[in-house]
Amino acid sequence: MSVEKYPNHHMLGHRQIVDGKAGKYVWQTYKQVYDIVMKVGNSIRSCGVEEGGKCGIYGANCPEWIMTMEFTDASTLMQACNAHGLSCVPLYDTLGAGAVEFIICHAEVSIAFVEEKKIAEVTPELKAEAEKQGLAIFTWEEFLQLGENKQYDLPIKKKTDICTIMYTSGTTGDPKGVLISNESIITLLVAVDCLLGRVNEELTMNDVYISYLPLAHIFDRVIEELFISHGASIGFWRGDVKLLLEDIGELKPSVFCAVPRFISHISALLSGSDIYDNLYSKFYNMRNGSKHAEASPFSDRIVFSQVKERLGGNLRIILSGAAPLSSQVEEFLRVVACCHVMQGYGLTETCAGTFVSLPHELSMLGTVGPPVPNVDVRLESVPEMGYDALASTPRGEICLKGTTLFSGYFKREDLTKEVMIDGWFHTGDIGEWQPNGSMKVIDRKKNIFKLSQGEYVAVENLENVYGCVSDIESIWVYGNSFESYLVAVVNPNKQALERWAADNGVSGDFETICKDPKAKEYILGELTRTGKEKQLKGFEFIKAVHLDHVPFDMDRDLLTPTFKKKRPQLLKYY
Structure with missing residues (x-):
C-alpha cells in the first residue's frame, strides 16, 4: 500500500498564492492525505450514508477531489479507501443543461462534495431554508469535524463491487451511467504497468504528474490512480488554460496527458523557423531506426532543449487520448x-486505455498502437459500409472483451444489451489492423448516410482524410439523402491562413479573411487536392465550404467534453 511504502513522500500539491501571485508548489505527504481521508470516511458514515450509497463530487480538479474519491473507490492508496463500500459519482455540467440534476436523481446521490465556485454564496438564510428541505450544508472544515472520535465497522468488499458510476457525454439523449468495478480499474492499472515495463518506462515514486484533465472523465482518473499506486506525486493546475504552461514550468512533470486539441495548441506555440530547420534531419534518422535521444544529440542540445525547457525540462512521456491526434502534430x-x-484509445466503458502506441515505433504514427495486456x-x-474483417487489410467494428470492461449501464439494461453481445463490447468505432499489430481508427459505424444518388458516405472516415490538410484545425462534413454532394464547415489554422493571406494580397483580421471568397476557394482547393491524393470517390469530394474563425466548442454545445462532434447540434447551428 502506498501510504505504508511512501508515508513521507509528496502526494498532492498545489501552487501557493501570495499577494495575488502564484508561488511554488506546496505539498501534502501520503501520510497527511491518509489521515484526512480517514476523517472524510468517518464523517460520511456519521451522516448516515451506508454501504452501497452514492457520493457525488462536483468541481474542478483539486486535492479534496482526490481525498473524497480515494475514500469511496478502488484506489491502491490504502486498504481503507473503498472500505465503506460507497460508489463515487462525478458530477459535471459540461454534459449539457440539467445534467447535474439528472445525474443526482438518476444515480440516487445522497451526499455531494461541491466546489464553492459551482454554487451561489451560502448565506445563513439559504442554509436555514435548505435545512427545512432536509438538506445539511457544511464547509470542508466543518464536515471533517463530524467524524471526530468515531469508528465504523467496515463491510466485506468484493472485486466485483461498483466503485464508481461515471456518466458519459454521448452525442444525443440523456447521459448514461457507466458502472465500473474495483476489478476493472485494478486490471487496467496492472496492464498499463506491464506495458510500461516492456518498453523500459516504468513509473516510480520520483515521477510527477500535472492534474488538469477533468477527474470526472475516465482518462485522467485512471492515470492518477496509477501514479498513486506507485507513490508518485500529483500537482494541480490553477484552472486557467492560459496559465497551464506556466504551471507545467513550475511543477516540472515527467508525464503529461492531454487531448489532441490542446496538444495541437502547444505545438503551434513551440514552432519556429529554427525548429523546422533542424526537424527534418532528426526525423529522417528516427525513421531509420534511431531512438529519439540518439537521432540528433547536437540539435537536441542546441535547439530542441529550448522546447523541452518550456515543458518543464523533465518530461519523458506525452500521452494523447480521447480523440485522434493528427499525424503531423505527432x-x-x-x-x-x-x-x-x-x-491511446479507449472509452469509459473500457476503463479508458485499450490500445497504446509504443515509443520508438515511428511506423505506428497515426495509429493508436497495439492492445494493452488483459484485453481481447x-x-x-x-458489410453495409464495405468493411470486411477477413480481407487482406482487415477492417471492421472494434469489439473488446476482458475484465477491464464496464459492468453495464446503470438502470439501462436495454442499452447494455445493445452494446454487449456474447460477452463482446461493440464500440461503434471502425478499426483497421496494421501489419505491425497496431490499430488505426478510421471511421464511426453510426456516422453513415446516403446521398440522393444512393451512395453511402462514411463521414467520419472522410473527416479523418480531410483532416490531413495542414491548413485546417477541424472539419465537419455534411450531406443528406436529398442532396447529391457534400459540404463542410472548416476551422482554418490561424497561422497558416494568415500566412497565405499575406502572400496573396488578402487583407484584414482572421475573421475577415475567413469571409473572403478567395480564402474559401483556397481551402476548398486544398481539400480537393487531398481527396485526389487519397483517391477518394467522386461523390466523396466536398463541393462547398464555410470557414468559421471560431473553433467548434462546448460553449455552443458543438462538442462533447471529450471533443467529439455533436452532429445534430452542428447541423442546427450551421
Whole structure:
C-alpha cells in the first residue's frame, strides 16, 4: 500500500498564492492525505450514508477531489479507501443543461462534495431554508469535524463491487451511467504497468504528474490512480488554460496527458523557423531506426532543449487520448519534445486505455498502437459500409472483451444489451489492423448516410482524410439523402491562413479573411487536392465550404467534453 511504502513522500500539491501571485508548489505527504481521508470516511458514515450509497463530487480538479474519491473507490492508496463500500459519482455540467440534476436523481446521490465556485454564496438564510428541505450544508472544515472520535465497522468488499458510476457525454439523449468495478480499474492499472515495463518506462515514486484533465472523465482518473499506486506525486493546475504552461514550468512533470486539441495548441506555440530547420534531419534518422535521444544529440542540445525547457525540462512521456491526434502534430512533437509521444484509445466503458502506441515505433504514427495486456480484441465486418474483417487489410467494428470492461449501464439494461453481445463490447468505432499489430481508427459505424444518388458516405472516415490538410484545425462534413454532394464547415489554422493571406494580397483580421471568397476557394482547393491524393470517390469530394474563425466548442454545445462532434447540434447551428 502506498501510504505504508511512501508515508513521507509528496502526494498532492498545489501552487501557493501570495499577494495575488502564484508561488511554488506546496505539498501534502501520503501520510497527511491518509489521515484526512480517514476523517472524510468517518464523517460520511456519521451522516448516515451506508454501504452501497452514492457520493457525488462536483468541481474542478483539486486535492479534496482526490481525498473524497480515494475514500469511496478502488484506489491502491490504502486498504481503507473503498472500505465503506460507497460508489463515487462525478458530477459535471459540461454534459449539457440539467445534467447535474439528472445525474443526482438518476444515480440516487445522497451526499455531494461541491466546489464553492459551482454554487451561489451560502448565506445563513439559504442554509436555514435548505435545512427545512432536509438538506445539511457544511464547509470542508466543518464536515471533517463530524467524524471526530468515531469508528465504523467496515463491510466485506468484493472485486466485483461498483466503485464508481461515471456518466458519459454521448452525442444525443440523456447521459448514461457507466458502472465500473474495483476489478476493472485494478486490471487496467496492472496492464498499463506491464506495458510500461516492456518498453523500459516504468513509473516510480520520483515521477510527477500535472492534474488538469477533468477527474470526472475516465482518462485522467485512471492515470492518477496509477501514479498513486506507485507513490508518485500529483500537482494541480490553477484552472486557467492560459496559465497551464506556466504551471507545467513550475511543477516540472515527467508525464503529461492531454487531448489532441490542446496538444495541437502547444505545438503551434513551440514552432519556429529554427525548429523546422533542424526537424527534418532528426526525423529522417528516427525513421531509420534511431531512438529519439540518439537521432540528433547536437540539435537536441542546441535547439530542441529550448522546447523541452518550456515543458518543464523533465518530461519523458506525452500521452494523447480521447480523440485522434493528427499525424503531423505527432511527428512534430516526437522530434522536438525530446520525449516519447504516445497515442491511446479507449472509452469509459473500457476503463479508458485499450490500445497504446509504443515509443520508438515511428511506423505506428497515426495509429493508436497495439492492445494493452488483459484485453481481447476482434474486428467484426460491417458489410453495409464495405468493411470486411477477413480481407487482406482487415477492417471492421472494434469489439473488446476482458475484465477491464464496464459492468453495464446503470438502470439501462436495454442499452447494455445493445452494446454487449456474447460477452463482446461493440464500440461503434471502425478499426483497421496494421501489419505491425497496431490499430488505426478510421471511421464511426453510426456516422453513415446516403446521398440522393444512393451512395453511402462514411463521414467520419472522410473527416479523418480531410483532416490531413495542414491548413485546417477541424472539419465537419455534411450531406443528406436529398442532396447529391457534400459540404463542410472548416476551422482554418490561424497561422497558416494568415500566412497565405499575406502572400496573396488578402487583407484584414482572421475573421475577415475567413469571409473572403478567395480564402474559401483556397481551402476548398486544398481539400480537393487531398481527396485526389487519397483517391477518394467522386461523390466523396466536398463541393462547398464555410470557414468559421471560431473553433467548434462546448460553449455552443458543438462538442462533447471529450471533443467529439455533436452532429445534430452542428447541423442546427450551421
